[in-house]
Amino acid sequence: MVELVRFQEHRGLRIVRGEMQYVWDDKGNRYLDAHTGHGVAFLGHSNPRIVEALCGQASRIMTLTPAFTSELEEELSERLSQIAPRGLDSVFFQNSGAEAVEAALKLAWAYTGRNRIVAFKNSFHGRTHGALSLTWNPKYRKGFPLMGEVVFTEYNAPHEELEKVIDDSVAAVVVEPVQGEGGIVPAKPEFLQSLRKLTREAGALLVLDEIQAGFGRTGHTWAHEPTGIGPDILLAGKSVGGGFPVSLIFTRPEIAESLKGGRHGSTFAASPLAQAAVLGALRVFAEDHVPERVQEGSRELGDLLEDRVSGTRPVRSTRLAGYMVGVELRFPPGKAIRCLQTRGVLALKAGATVVRFLPPYMITSDDRHAIAGGLRECLCGEYGC
Numbered sequence: 152m153v154e155l156v157r158f159q160e161h162r163g164l165r166i167v168r169g170e171m172q173y174v175w176d177d178k179g180n181r182y183l184d185a186h187t188g189h190g191v192a193f194l195g196h197s198n199p200r201i202v203e204a205l206c207g208q209a210s211r212i213m214t215l216t217p218a219f220t221s222e223l224e225e226e227l228s229e230r231l232s233q234i235a236p237r238g239l240d241s242v243f244f245q246n247s248g249a250e251a252v253e254a255a256l257k258l259a260w261a262y263t264g265r266n267r268i269v270a271f272k273n274s275f276h277g278r279t280h281g282a283l284s285l286t287w288n289p290k291y292r293k294g295f296p297l298m299g300e301v302v303f304t305e306y307n308a309p310h311e312e313l314e315k316v317i318d319d320s321v322a323a324v325v326v327e328p329v330q331g332e333g334g335i336v337p338a339k340p341e342f343l344q345s346l347r348k349l350t351r352e353a354g355a356l357l358v359l360d361e362i363q364a365g366f367g368r369t370g371h372t373w374a375h376e377p378t379g380i381g382p383d384i385l386l387a388g389k390s391v392g393g394g395f396p397v398s399l400i401f402t403r404p405e406i407a408e409s410l411k412g413g414r415h416g417s418t419f420a421a422s423p424l425a426q427a428a429v430l431g432a433l434r435v436f437a438e439d440h441v442p443e444r445v446q447e448g449s450r451e452l453g454d455l456l457e458d459r460v461s462g463t464r465p466v467r468s469t470r471l472a473g474y475m476v477g478v479e480l481r482f483p484p485g486k487a488i489r490c491l492q493t494r495g496v497l498a499l500k501a502g503a504t505v506v507r508f509l510p511p512y513m514i515t516s517d518d519r520h521a522i523a524g525g526l527r528e529c530l531c532g533e534y535g536c
């Protein structure tokens with residue numbers, strides 16, 4: 152027998168089945184899944200429309216080099232154009248979030264001819280070499296020789312501070328509109344607006360990493376939308392394949408041009424299966440009015456959390472951006488997360504002290520009560536309120 156290595160702590164459950172917002176373990180216990188595999192199952196587990204798209208495609212053709220076109224491309228292009236930020240009319244596929252970040256770096260370097268990248272404290276962009284170099288947390292970085300030309304600055308820093316680091320040596324500024332892994336911290340609109348203005352003046356690219364926050368999760372198609380700015384490159388991942396591993400890079404055609412002629416590529420990217428998954432996800436997204444559903448549900452969940460946990464002794468603050476929800480405690484959240492699991496709710500950690508909930512868009516009012524009520528019971532039971 153070989154060991155099937157896992158690099159994360161095991162949560163003690165063997166999950167055998169998933170159906171929309173719920174998963175079941177091998178003993179038949181049901182859990183409300185507000186972990187969703189770090190946000191991947193935002194469109195639900197085994198959403199029937201995505202299963203149908205994938206199974207239909209699997210029986211026709213699964214793999215194809217991008218040198219050939221697939222029969223899906225027309226509808227895919229049409230549907231992607233409905234969600235693409237203005238001017239970002241070139242889209243290409245990768246297989247994971249970190250790969251999308253790597254591709255964005257190559258685009259920025261190739262397009263600007265510069266090296267330096269500006270990233271932010273508490274950022275998370277993935278664990279491959281370039282992506283890890285932009286990831287702030289020393290826990291992930293320590294012991295690896297990373298790219299030198301990265302400058303970390305304060306997230307939500309004022310304009311005067313940003314001015315000091317964004318100059319004409321910078322290829323790109325890479326930022327999450329809501330920091331997920333860093334603790335569910337939304338960017339202030341004026342911070343993103345300053346980044347847009349300064350990158351434009353410096354001739355640098357603005358890359359928005361919406362791998363966790365994008366595709367409806369915050370109650371908008373893209374998390375940055377309420378700020379009114381437009382990026383040069385937008386990265387989407389996690390939920391865009393409805394559970395299938397795929398990521399998307401949206402950019403302007405002249406920027407995409409800079410990697411043509413074989414300067415970028417990936418064997419599995421844009422396989423017909425990945426395309427079918429994204430197509431299925433896009434159909435669900437449009438037909439179910441996903442961002443609107445999140446906005447409505449998030450209002451109720453916010454009220455419930457306010458009522459049940461805000462102001463209790465263990466809670467420092469509660470932050471919501473749609474269905475990116477963070478409850479910051481006064482201590483590490485491990486015990487609370489384990490307790491929630493015993494009460495049938497799966498959550499995860501963010502930052503050092505935050506209980507994070509990333510539920511799917513179709514959770515019901517009962518599910519929202521289960522999250523807020525379960526958290527209250529766990530916090531008060533474990534720590535006292």
Ligand SMILES: Cc1ncc(COP(=O)(O)O)c(C=O)c1O
Binds near residue numbers: 275
């Ligand atoms: C904002 C952000 N960027 C990039 C990544 C990396 O994505 P992946 O794990 O698919 O490589 C993540 C994953 O959590 C993320 O949250």
